Amino acid sequence: MLGISNITVSTKAAAGATVGNLSLLDASGALLTSHFQLTENCAGFFYLNGNSVVTMRAAIPPGFYPLFVNGVALHTAWSEDSIFVIQVTST
Secondary structure: OEEEOOOEEEOOOOOOOEEEEEEEEOOOOOEEOEEEEEOOOOOOOEEEEOOEEEEOOOOOOOEEEEEEEEEEEOOOOOEEEEEEEEEEEOO
16 A cells, blocks of 8 residues: 555645655555655646655645655565645645
């Protein structure tokens, strides 16, 4: 299962602010050492820094932004794709 620790960020967040951290779990729920990549255009608002989803710029307009993520385990044959919707709030 591909997961993210948080899906909400404020429009007041600075560029480079962490939105949430990605994780990849196997069928038993064990955390896997993984590589992550964004698989679609994130409208120029988000990027990955290791396993962290980070804001690309400040003052992202409030709204909902889809984030298409692929996670691949490094030491075992396991991969997942997922879509997360990041909510940017005005507060």
